[in-house]
Amino acid sequence: MSTHEKRYVGIDLGGTNLKLGLVSADGKVLRRLSSPTQAKHGPAHVLERMAQAVRDLCKAAGIGLEDVAAVGAAAPGPLDTKEGVVLFAPNMPGWRNIHVRDALAKALDRPIVVENDANAAGYGEFRCGAGRTVRDMIILTLGTGLGGGIIIGGRMFRGHTDTGAELGHTVIKYGGRRCGCGITGCLEAYASCTAVVARTQEELATGVASSLAGREDITCKDVFDAAAAGDAFADHIVKDTADYLAIGITSLLHVLNPEMVVLTGGMMGAGDKFLNLVRQRVKETAFERAASSCEIRWSELGGDAGIVGAALAAEAFERTGQQA
Amino acid sequence: MSTHEKRYVGIDLGGTNLKLGLVSADGKVLRRLSSPTQAKHGPAHVLERMAQAVRDLCKAAGIGLEDVAAVGAAAPGPLDTKEGVVLFAPNMPGWRNIHVRDALAKALDRPIVVENDANAAGYGEFRCGAGRTVRDMIILTLGTGLGGGIIIGGRMFRGHTDTGAELGHTVIKYGGRRCGCGITGCLEAYASCTAVVARTQEELATGVASSLAGREDITCKDVFDAAAAGDAFADHIVKDTADYLAIGITSLLHVLNPEMVVLTGGMMGAGDKFLNLVRQRVKETAFERAASSCEIRWSELGGDAGIVGAALAAEAFERTGQQA
Numbered sequence: 251m252s253t254h255e256k257r258y259v260g261i262d263l264g265g266t267n268l269k270l271g272l273v274s275a276d277g278k279v280l281r282r283l284s285s286p287t288q289a290k291h292g293p294a295h296v297l298e299r300m301a302q303a304v305r306d307l308c309k310a311a312g313i314g315l316e317d318v319a320a321v322g323a324a325a326p327g328p329l330d331t332k333e334g335v336v337l338f339a340p341n342m343p344g345w346r347n348i349h350v351r352d353a354l355a356k357a358l359d360r361p362i363v364v365e366n367d368a369n370a371a372g373y374g375e376f377r378c379g380a381g382r383t384v385r386d387m388i389i390l391t392l393g394t395g396l397g398g399g400i401i402i403g404g405r406m407f408r409g410h411t412d413t414g415a416e417l418g419h420t421v422i423k424y425g426g427r428r429c430g431c432g433i434t435g436c437l438e439a440y441a442s443c444t445a446v447v448a449r450t451q452e453e454l455a456t457g458v459a460s461s462l463a464g465r466e467d468i469t470c471k472d473v474f475d476a477a478a479a480g481d482a483f484a485d486h487i488v489k490d491t492a493d494y495l496a497i498g499i500t501s502l503l504h505v506l507n508p509e510m511v512v513l514t515g516g517m518m519g520a521g522d523k524f525l526n527l528v529r530q531r532v533k534e535t536a537f538e539r540a541a542s543s544c545e546i547r548w549s550e551l552g553g554d555a556g557i558v559g560a561a562l563a564a565e566a567f568e569r570t571g572q573q574a
Numbered sequence: 575m576s577t578h579e580k581r582y583v584g585i586d587l588g589g590t591n592l593k594l595g596l597v598s599a600d601g602k603v604l605r606r607l608s609s610p611t612q613a614k615h616g617p618a619h620v621l622e623r624m625a626q627a628v629r630d631l632c633k634a635a636g637i638g639l640e641d642v643a644a645v646g647a648a649a650p651g652p653l654d655t656k657e658g659v660v661l662f663a664p665n666m667p668g669w670r671n672i673h674v675r676d677a678l679a680k681a682l683d684r685p686i687v688v689e690n691d692a693n694a695a696g697y698g699e700f701r702c703g704a705g706r707t708v709r710d711m712i713i714l715t716l717g718t719g720l721g722g723g724i725i726i727g728g729r730m731f732r733g734h735t736d737t738g739a740e741l742g743h744t745v746i747k748y749g750g751r752r753c754g755c756g757i758t759g760c761l762e763a764y765a766s767c768t769a770v771v772a773r774t775q776e777e778l779a780t781g782v783a784s785s786l787a788g789r790e791d792i793t794c795k796d797v798f799d800a801a802a803a804g805d806a807f808a809d810h811i812v813k814d815t816a817d818y819l820a821i822g823i824t825s826l827l828h829v830l831n832p833e834m835v836v837l838t839g840g841m842m843g844a845g846d847k848f849l850n851l852v853r854q855r856v857k858e859t860a861f862e863r864a865a866s867s868c869e870i871r872w873s874e875l876g877g878d879a880g881i882v883g884a885a886l887a888a889e890a891f892e893r894t895g896q897q898a
Contacts, residue, residue, distance in 0.1 A: 328861070328863055337863070385734075386733070386734045398829075400829075402726070402731075407726075408831070409710070409830060409831020409832070409864075410709075410710045410831050410832055410833045410867055410868070411831060411863055411864070411867040412831070412863075413827070413828070413831040413861055413863045413864040413867070414828075414829060414830055414831035415829065415831075416828040416829070416861065416864075417828070417829060419825075419828045419861070420744075420825035420828055420829060421746055421821050421822075421824060421825050422745055422746075422747075422748050422759075423746075423747055423748040423749075423759075424746050424747040424750070424764075424817075424818065424821050425747075426748070431861070433824070433859055435746075435747075435821075440748075493748075494748065497745050497748050497759075498745075500745060500757070501743075501744035501745050501825070502829070503737070504737070504738075504740040504741070504743045504744055505722075505724075505738060505739065505740070505741060505744060505826070505829055505830070506733060506738055506829070507732070507733020507734050507735055507736070507737040507738035507739075508733070508734060509734045535757055537652070537737055537740065537743070537755070539652055539661070539735055539736075539737045540733075540735070540737040540740075543734055543735040543737070544734075
């Protein structure tokens with residue numbers, strides 16, 4: 251590693267784990283670090299752990315803090331990214347109006363940017379992952395929840411008050427399943443990993459025949475594995491999931507008409523057969539001109555997308571003086 | 575009218591009527607003209623009528639064609655706006671890959687721009703109507719269909735292949751009503767004027783009690799009027815319509831997080847009581863930060879939005895050399 255090459259730190263702040271990466275200006279992860287968030291101890295404790303993790307990462311990489319050009323933190327929303335404030339984080343106790351940027355800047359004396367976690371993942375894919383050849387893309391993070399990120403003309407799209415790109419909270423079924431956010435019919439309530447498990451368990455409770463019947467702690471992966479092994483019930487859950495996702499993507503194509511849709515998160519374990527189902531349904535449903543000009547792909551960076559995107563958002567800010 | 579002031583012509587190309595306006599650079603309609611499109615005679619005939627209508631408008635205003643700085647045409651989509659081509663217009667026979675820009679430029683020898691009709695209406699409202707104080711807005715045209723337009727950062731958002739902002743074709747109810755476009759559950763299938771009439775007639779056919787029962791040729795306005803006059807059935811149709819619209823708007827707020835949503839088209843006849851119902855439901859449903867930062871308003875330009883927006887899109891192109 252040349253000492254002349256600029257390096258950035260990306261932090262992915264999750265409710266369970268802090269993930270950090272030392273990242274080069276072209277998005278290579280030079281060193282990783284992961285540690286428990288310990289969110290139950292409150293925001294001040296977590297902020298101190300974040301700062302300490304940056305120091306630990308630098309130490310492990312044999313560099314000083316002063317060798318880090320800027321630090322990017324990807325955090326759950328809603329945020330005020332201009333001010334670097336987490337307005338509210340439902341999975342972390344006490345997180346209301348927490349000034350992440352100012353706290354980290356004070357602790358580390360480095361330029362800090364704070365971005366929405368799904369937007370950061372999208373930016374990472376855009377800069378050096380699946381979307382590196384396009385200028386207009388969206389990302390859907392299919393995990394515990396269903397997050398979204400939008401890149402328009404090579405820049406992160408945040409909306410007027412940083413509340414844009416909440417793509418999991420677009421309604422695909424009026425009067426349908428209740429989402430964790432309180433709205434009925436959100437895409438997240440149908441196509442997140444959590445929703446796949448919930449839909450499976452609800453149908454199993456009605457007594458359907460399946461290799462999954464009677465099992466406790468079913469995971470999303472279990473459902474996809476059972477489908478792959480020939481379980482007809484699991485196959486129906488998988489096909490419905492592809493349908494729901496395809497309907498959500500169709501609506502997004504008709505609003506944003508992107509060049510690419512990147513899918514990431516835990517559901518990547520479903521593999522290419524599932525991806526092809528989604529592609530096929532979008533092709534059948536969406537306007538031809540929107541569908542044929544849009545590629546639907548799995549993420550390339552996978553679990554690194556957040557740290558890479560956060561680091562490169564910091565890089566862009568340090569380079570241009572503007573938000574990425 | 576000063577001869578030194580630049581003037582533009584806006585054309586709103588509809589399946590039934592051609593509407594034209596001579597428009598000042600600040601969006602004032604100086605003179606109007608309307609004539610039948612005569613779409614049944616095919617594209618070449620319509621293009622000739624468009625060119626002749628521009629000449630007629632100039633003559634009526636006492637100016638020459640050379641006094642028109644540029645001409646904007648708002649046309650039904652899908653389009654290729656960069657090339658000024660209508661790719662397909664479902665309501666006009668023979669309209670496939672019709673080069674509107676080149677045909678009008680040849681006939682009139684003026685700079686020509688071609689824009690999607692709903693996007694043009696949105697741009698008109700943005701430049702000198704309800705949205706003149708904002709930079710990020712969307713418009714929904716609630717009429718025979720349900721069109722959409724998006725302004726981001728003061729510019730029309732078209733998407734990667736001009737297929738963005740098809741806001742009527744976002745799915746609000748998976749497996750729901752079939753839309754004219756073939757998709758099931760589109761917002762247009764629930765909340766256009768046509769959909770209001772269809773929903774009313776379907777329920778009336780089941781024998782519900784209503785002042786509308788037994789009437790033929792019910793219009794959207796009839797339904798709103800009956801609700802205002804105390805008809806409980808019509809009131810339920812109106813409230814459901816507000817609900818459907820609010821769900822569609824909620825999804826759009828969560829994707830685009832605009833400062834303003836402008837509603838226009840035939841449904842403006844429903845008045846402020848209906849608008850307030852929509853506002854209330856969006857406030858109840860959408861994320862607080864997205865809803866509280868977004869104003870929902872009726873159009874100010876009404877039926878002029880298309881001609882004003884088309885003219886000002888031409889003005890912007892003539893001034894900057896770039897699409898508006």
